[in-house]
Amino acid sequence: MAESKDDPDARARVSRLLAVAALGSAVLVLIVSFIQGPPDSIPAVALGWPLLLYLERAALVAGVIMGIGGTADRLLRGDAVQGFSAPGGPGVQVAEQTAETAEQAAEADEAIKDALDEGLREIDERVSRLEGRE
Numbered sequence: 511m512a513e514s515k516d517d518p519d520a521r522a523r524v525s526r527l528l529a530v531a532a533l534g535s536a537v538l539v540l541i542v543s544f545i546q547g548p549p550d551s552i553p554a555v556a557l558g559w560p561l562l563l564y565l566e567r568a569a570l571v572a573g574v575i576m577g578i579g580g581t582a583d584r585l586l587r588g589d590a591v592q593g594f595s596a597p598g599g600p601g602v603q604v605a606e607q608t609a610e611t612a613e614q615a616a617e618a619d620e621a622i623k624d625a626l627d628e629g630l631r632e633i634d635e636r637v638s639r640l641e642g643r644e
Contacts, residue, residue: 524583532575536568543567 548560 521583525580528576528579528583531579532572535575536572539568539571540564 543564548563
Protein backbone atom coordinates (compact mmCIF):
# COMPACT_ATOMS: atom_id res chain seq x y z
CA MET A 511 0.00 0.00 0.00
CA ALA A 512 1.53 3.31 -1.10
CA GLU A 513 1.42 6.19 1.34
CA SER A 514 0.60 9.67 0.11
CA LYS A 515 2.94 12.46 1.12
CA ASP A 516 0.19 14.14 3.18
CA ASP A 517 -0.87 10.97 5.00
CA PRO A 518 -1.54 12.12 8.59
CA ASP A 519 -1.07 8.59 9.97
CA ALA A 520 2.39 8.35 8.42
CA ARG A 521 3.34 11.77 9.78
CA ALA A 522 2.08 10.83 13.23
CA ARG A 523 4.02 7.57 13.10
CA VAL A 524 7.24 9.39 12.17
CA SER A 525 6.63 11.95 14.93
CA ARG A 526 6.17 9.17 17.49
CA LEU A 527 9.32 7.39 16.31
CA LEU A 528 11.32 10.62 16.52
CA ALA A 529 9.98 11.34 20.00
CA VAL A 530 10.84 7.84 21.21
CA ALA A 531 14.33 8.08 19.65
CA ALA A 532 14.88 11.50 21.23
CA LEU A 533 13.69 10.32 24.64
CA GLY A 534 15.79 7.16 24.45
CA SER A 535 18.86 9.13 23.42
CA ALA A 536 18.31 11.65 26.22
CA VAL A 537 18.10 8.83 28.78
CA LEU A 538 21.24 7.25 27.33
CA VAL A 539 23.09 10.60 27.56
CA LEU A 540 21.98 10.97 31.19
CA ILE A 541 23.20 7.46 32.04
CA VAL A 542 26.56 8.02 30.32
CA SER A 543 26.92 11.40 32.05
CA PHE A 544 26.27 9.85 35.47
CA ILE A 545 28.78 7.06 34.75
CA GLN A 546 31.45 9.53 33.61
CA GLY A 547 30.86 11.80 36.58
CA PRO A 548 31.19 15.57 36.62
CA PRO A 549 34.02 17.17 34.64
CA ASP A 550 36.90 18.86 36.47
CA SER A 551 35.60 22.30 35.54
CA ILE A 552 31.88 22.66 35.06
CA PRO A 553 30.94 25.14 32.31
CA ALA A 554 29.34 28.39 33.45
CA VAL A 555 26.20 27.54 31.48
CA ALA A 556 25.53 24.74 34.00
CA LEU A 557 25.66 27.28 36.89
CA GLY A 558 28.21 25.13 38.68
CA TRP A 559 25.78 22.23 39.11
CA PRO A 560 26.66 18.88 37.43
CA LEU A 561 23.04 17.67 37.32
CA LEU A 562 22.03 20.74 35.32
CA LEU A 563 24.91 20.06 32.93
CA TYR A 564 23.66 16.48 32.45
CA LEU A 565 20.11 17.68 31.75
CA GLU A 566 21.41 20.26 29.28
CA ARG A 567 23.34 17.58 27.43
CA ALA A 568 20.27 15.34 27.28
CA ALA A 569 18.05 18.19 26.06
CA LEU A 570 20.59 19.13 23.40
CA VAL A 571 20.76 15.59 22.04
CA ALA A 572 16.98 15.22 22.06
CA GLY A 573 16.53 18.58 20.31
CA VAL A 574 19.05 17.72 17.62
CA ILE A 575 17.37 14.38 16.93
CA MET A 576 13.91 15.96 16.72
CA GLY A 577 15.09 18.89 14.59
CA ILE A 578 17.20 16.99 12.11
CA GLY A 579 14.84 14.01 12.02
CA GLY A 580 11.79 16.19 11.42
CA THR A 581 13.52 18.17 8.69
CA ALA A 582 14.79 14.99 7.04
CA ASP A 583 11.28 13.51 7.11
CA ARG A 584 9.84 16.58 5.39
CA LEU A 585 12.59 16.58 2.76
CA LEU A 586 12.15 12.86 2.07
CA ARG A 587 8.44 13.50 1.52
CA GLY A 588 9.32 15.97 -1.25
CA ASP A 589 8.82 19.32 0.51
CA ALA A 590 11.28 22.00 -0.59
CA VAL A 591 13.37 23.98 1.89
CA GLN A 592 12.75 27.73 1.60
CA GLY A 593 15.44 28.78 4.06
CA PHE A 594 17.18 28.45 7.39
CA SER A 595 17.28 30.98 10.18
CA ALA A 596 19.66 31.79 12.99
CA PRO A 597 19.14 30.37 16.48
CA GLY A 598 16.08 31.94 18.07
CA GLY A 599 14.32 32.26 14.72
CA PRO A 600 11.66 30.02 13.22
CA GLY A 601 14.23 27.36 12.25
CA VAL A 602 13.92 25.63 8.90
CA GLN A 603 11.15 26.92 6.66
CA VAL A 604 9.74 24.19 4.47
CA ALA A 605 7.59 25.14 1.50
CA GLU A 606 4.39 23.27 0.89
CA GLN A 607 4.38 22.43 -2.79
CA THR A 608 0.97 22.80 -4.37
CA ALA A 609 -0.19 21.64 -7.77
CA GLU A 610 0.01 25.25 -9.00
CA THR A 611 3.60 25.58 -7.85
CA ALA A 612 4.53 22.31 -9.52
CA GLU A 613 2.87 23.48 -12.74
CA GLN A 614 4.77 26.79 -12.65
CA ALA A 615 8.03 24.93 -12.11
CA ALA A 616 7.26 22.65 -15.07
CA GLU A 617 6.52 25.68 -17.28
CA ALA A 618 9.77 27.37 -16.22
CA ASP A 619 11.66 24.14 -16.92
CA GLU A 620 10.11 23.94 -20.40
CA ALA A 621 11.00 27.59 -21.13
CA ILE A 622 14.62 26.99 -20.07
CA LYS A 623 14.77 23.88 -22.25
CA ASP A 624 13.41 25.78 -25.27
CA ALA A 625 15.90 28.63 -24.76
CA LEU A 626 18.77 26.16 -24.49
CA ASP A 627 17.66 24.32 -27.64
CA GLU A 628 17.46 27.64 -29.55
CA GLY A 629 20.93 28.64 -28.34
CA LEU A 630 22.37 25.29 -29.42
CA ARG A 631 20.74 25.64 -32.87
CA GLU A 632 22.32 29.08 -33.30
CA ILE A 633 25.73 27.74 -32.31
CA ASP A 634 25.33 24.84 -34.74
CA GLU A 635 24.45 27.27 -37.57
CA ARG A 636 27.48 29.44 -36.81
CA VAL A 637 29.80 26.42 -36.73
CA SER A 638 28.36 25.24 -40.06
CA ARG A 639 28.96 28.70 -41.62
CA LEU A 640 32.52 28.77 -40.30
CA GLU A 641 33.24 25.28 -41.62
CA GLY A 642 31.85 26.30 -45.03
CA ARG A 643 34.29 29.24 -45.28
CA GLU A 644 37.38 27.07 -44.85
